[in-house]
Amino acid sequence: MIVKMLDYFFTPKSIAVLGASNDPLKLGYEVFKNLKDYEGKVYPINIKEETVQGVKAYKNVKNIPEDVDLAVIVVPKRFVKQALMDCGEKGVKGAIIITAGFGEMGEEGKREERELVEIAQKYGIRIIGPNCVGVMDTHSNMNATFIMNAKKGSVAFVSQSGALGAGIVYKTIKEDIGFSKFISVGNMADVDFADLMEYLAEDNNSKSIALYIEGIKNGKKFMEIAKKVSKKKPIIALKAGKSESGARAASSHTGSLAGSYAIYDAAFRQSGVLVAETIDDLLSMARAFTQPLPKGKKVAIMTNAGGPGVLTADQLDKRGLKLADLKEETMERLREFLPPMAAVKNPVDMIASARGEDYYKTAKLLLEDENVDMLVTICVVPTFAGMTPTEHAEGIARAVKEVNNRKPVLALFMAGYVSEKARELLEKEGIPAYERPEDVASAAYALAAFAERNLEV
Amino acid sequence: MIVKMLDYFFTPKSIAVLGASNDPLKLGYEVFKNLKDYEGKVYPINIKEETVQGVKAYKNVKNIPEDVDLAVIVVPKRFVKQALMDCGEKGVKGAIIITAGFGEMGEEGKREERELVEIAQKYGIRIIGPNCVGVMDTHSNMNATFIMNAKKGSVAFVSQSGALGAGIVYKTIKEDIGFSKFISVGNMADVDFADLMEYLAEDNNSKSIALYIEGIKNGKKFMEIAKKVSKKKPIIALKAGKSESGARAASSHTGSLAGSYAIYDAAFRQSGVLVAETIDDLLSMARAFTQPLPKGKKVAIMTNAGGPGVLTADQLDKRGLKLADLKEETMERLREFLPPMAAVKNPVDMIASARGEDYYKTAKLLLEDENVDMLVTICVVPTFAGMTPTEHAEGIARAVKEVNNRKPVLALFMAGYVSEKARELLEKEGIPAYERPEDVASAAYALAAFAERNLEV
Amino acid sequence: MKEEALKIIKEVLTQGRKALVEYEAKQVLKAYDLPLPEEKLAKNLDEAIKYANEIGYPVVMKLMSPQILHKSDAKVVMLKIKNDEELKQKWEEIHENARKYKPDAEILGVLIAPMLKPGREIIIGVTEDPQFGHALMFGLGGIFVEILKDVTFRIIPIEEKDAWAMIKSIKGYPILAGARGEAPADMKAIVDMMLKVSQLIDDLKDYIKEMDLNPIFVYPEGEGAVIVDARIILK
């Protein structure tokens, strides 16, 4: 039931923007601009204007001649209640209330927020927000927010902080990381983390669910749903307010109470939610799940420089993963084509002269080694004399396709712009490509931890 | 003495490139290309060609009519020894040997490396390398490497891994982080970490020294110099190989507990070297030292969104820093102009509506508060309706200039490309700008840790 | 199980109290079959002597009073009592200490308990969180909890695998596993206690706010465990 209802937030046939504006200084301007190219119908609602950004405007959502699935409400706060009632009368299914000034604003705001929920219940509307940035679906090409389009990807990202969510979207644009959906949940007056997890569990475009959490109101409901969902789809959470000083900051921020972190940590572990330590950790872990799950924790590393191999081994160790003991045969066969200076013990250091063909052969041998559960491929500065920027990535991708034995492969390409094309190529092949040893290690940890839990179940 | 000698590696009056090439597939091509525009004289040495990249070439360094300060040797391995002897006869002061195949290649290579050192000692030449990427000085505009120019900055970066060093240079180009010098030390046959620390201590362009270390040969010398240098200039080290179990034959209890990293860690702490956990940690810590040192560990945070404030507080706490208790007066005065929803307790959440003027006023009040030792200014997504991309950064910079009371200020601007201009503006003002809570926290930790040690001395 | 426990709780509430004395707390635990020493509440000296002889010397005496919850501070715990004579003497002393500590303390009786064989000390506790409800805490006793804060939580109700995960997640786990050359501790007994406490709290969550079972002595594999002291605070 929930599942069906929430579809209207991501793939609505028609959208009304209440508060769509011609004034570029207003949020309603950006929201409508972002939605204009959506493939469904999008109606601007503005009480004063005839047209908004060249599109015929309606004075009231009720005046729209056709059905409306989703309403985005960006009107000034004093009009929100009426706007929601109008939506109810129109038969709107879902409403994203961007407008702020409710539950986060003390007792009076809380009361007004409860009124909104009562109206919604009366008309059978589900609400996301209020006090949020909105909702994006990169697969349906819907951007019902006032921020830039996120890149397309396979991680569903749910953020309790609108501003931080937006900051992360902008960060991922720069870092070439994609999302399937971005949902800024705001005050969670109605739709909350649990509802979204339940919905996203069934969403084929989302391979994993990343949550940024400041405070959970209904802990039992969260756990119940998370326990169920985490059996089929990974959930990764970053909780703000770990430290006492952090928690202190949280209590002065949103309406929600900041529980002691030990309790959150317990709840996460118990319900199969993987815990991230930082924003990059959250993203790195979530991005890993385009890969199959490993059978164990034994990782093989291949690299064209010793240092990054060791740094990565350090980070894997920190997260409880093991370096695989390669079979004698594997090492012998590596020795056959790698130069004498290369190290054929794990981490396999093919040294700087390694070409795409060496990456291909090495990856193939390591994937075929029964002692290896997972492969981390590292390339630092692939532009040695005469090398193409993508040959190493191509070698890896070719090996993965040929071996095709369902072992996860992760990549660490460490040279900024220089390795951008290679990372793009890998991502296109579904191989998550990272830029930092700690990130690829977090990804490996996430795969192993989720697999461990799922094998246990 | 060392100091004077090493000047030739960074600001030589004239450079000879032995192995300069017209073949773009050779390293000698890139090296000479990078050096062509250096303001001093640069002579290509090539036994076969009349000109290299349009510049008159010499068959031998000895044929150059004028004095040569620095030689960059990129000839094939079998010619290195002769090339170095020629340099000796010419009276060259310093030689960067890029060519590989020496100490890293087993016993024979080690023997050959010793020969090079003997030749160098005979002629009084200092050597950097062999088996390295070369040396860059962004202030003298000298790039004696085969990689791209690093951005200009105030961190001297010394890397024991050439490939990783290059990877980090490329990474910092993308992330807009600058170095004063980049030195790839290779096998450290002659010039080692200790020599460079001693030299860099006197270098006014370098505010701090960042080391990537794989292994130190002469631990006592390292410690002796580091102890001396770290009293005036911060040294930050990232050591690869933490997880190495240190499987050393140990008949005592103590021996079995001493992993090799534990010993490095001890040596670093004892000699005042700050320890970094990751590459980003290393860079973040080193970049902080354009700021004055704090009197204590009490940090004030100001932000335009609660979440990042909490995440930063969490990370500061993890590193042993404290949230400052603001004076009543400060909070009252903040309350005067911040909106009712703002939090005036530390972390000060000015909420999303905060403009440049609010940043200015808030930063000013926090810097003037006696309970505050250090200020972290956070801005997430500064492009709310009508805001300019740099007004928040400008506000901070203005406050810092006006108050001018020698308290360190760090910035966290979290919106990828969107906050790029603001970060540039801050960096220009000498305020280090970060993109991740953990990085700004590492920077704050580095300042506090270095200050604590220096006050102690 | 629930009914018996509830009866004790309601009785305490009727008396206007929120804190159960050790004896009452242990009665609640007994209703859920948690492992307790063979203890008896003596209302007078004759009963005390009778119980001590039934249990067998040496015994421990603990005075039970709703006004004296910190028994050590009040010096109303007497250890290693060897015979009837010593018991008589300590009976006087314990009552006098109680009077000195709290002149108007209501005395419910004196708990006569056996001297327990020492075991590895653990703690099981319960706290209530506003968002997630009651949480179970587990840790090793002594310095592990006091100095290192080496404890772990799970939200109640817990499953058996949660209990095992908790035991294995603490830093001091090697102590239980027998890293210092001893036999491994009876982990099954620990898991059993955790599951019973979880059940108890799940049944009585509307009444109980906090609980401390501290210390619990755990014996080698197959030899079980015993809850030495217990506190329960009602809502």
Add this chain to the structure above:
Amino acid sequence: MKEEALKIIKEVLTQGRKALVEYEAKQVLKAYDLPLPEEKLAKNLDEAIKYANEIGYPVVMKLMSPQILHKSDAKVVMLKIKNDEELKQKWEEIHENARKYKPDAEILGVLIAPMLKPGREIIIGVTEDPQFGHALMFGLGGIFVEILKDVTFRIIPIEEKDAWAMIKSIKGYPILAGARGEAPADMKAIVDMMLKVSQLIDDLKDYIKEMDLNPIFVYPEGEGAVIVDARIILK
């Protein structure tokens, strides 16, 4: 200091040994004025009785043999010996145990030592690193070192501030500071020992490879410390 210590070391080397027995190790430590129990090496039973009476019963007996470095395994340590008679009896027993454990063990004598008042246990150790030379280790004894590996290192020679930093950096520091209600431990005595060991090793680094002072009993502030057992391995 150095000369006396060197004399003992050279004597051991002359005998073709690398491991000093406890008595020898303690003689080396004594040369650097480290705090040791009042112990004496008895070559025969008469000497043993004489020393035991000088020290005062109860005493401890430890058999010294270059071939028996793990004294507990060989059962050649006898505790709490109360009088001459018991000493005579244990004298036989200890020698028989040694014969059983290593029939050809050369016996240097039996160390007669006082029963020490227990204190907080610490460890000071030395190891040699190929790059940095000798390093000093410090940690609390018992579970802290065995289970938690809660130790810290500094390269020798250390300064006084390094010693203080080491003490304060371990997780178990609150134990020394007196977090469980006891008086703080005599930290100055710990610092003093660390500096003396640093000096000793700096002087003798060409001879000594490793050292374990384990356990060391540390008493409350102002009451010092005493090294209970010591091992030294030569290069």
